[in-house]
Amino acid sequence: MECRIDITVTPKSSKSAIVCDENAVKVYLHSPPSDGKANEECIELFAKRLKIPKSLIAIDKGLKGRKKTLRVQGLSREEAMKRLIEK
Numbered sequence: 267m268e269c270r271i272d273i274t275v276t277p278k279s280s281k282s283a284i285v286c287d288e289n290a291v292k293v294y295l296h297s298p299p300s301d302g303k304a305n306e307e308c309i310e311l312f313a314k315r316l317k318i319p320k321s322l323i324a325i326d327k328g329l330k331g332r333k334k335t336l337r338v339q340g341l342s343r344e345e346a347m348k349r350l351i352e353k
Contacts, residue, residue, distance in 0.1 A: 269343035270326060271336045271350075277304040284315055286350045305329060312336060316349050 271291055279294035286292075293311065297303040305325055313320040318340055328334035338346050 267342055268337060268339045269341060269346050271338060271343070271346060273308075273334050273336060275304065275308060275332050275334060282307060282311055284311060284350060286347070291350065299330075302329075308334070308336075312338070316341065316346060 273291045273293050275293045275295060277295050277297060277299040279296060281294065282296045283294045284291065285294070293308055295304045295307045295311070297307040309320050309323050309325070312323050316323075316338065318338070322339040324337045326335040326337045341349070
């Protein structure tokens, strides 16, 4: 079982956070977009919020852009979104 989640990333934010609503998932990252640091932080943030290992999360599309698609293994889309919306 796996799902895909489309996200919009804002690097170099004052704090790291995932903000969700029914239509979009926005991710604010403290790291700069250079050397893949923002992508690493993004995966770590999602792993912590979804309570799954980092190895089950990958960036499918958008490695160098602000619009990304994450592939999450082991969770249905409904379960992943439920965990993201919970604080």
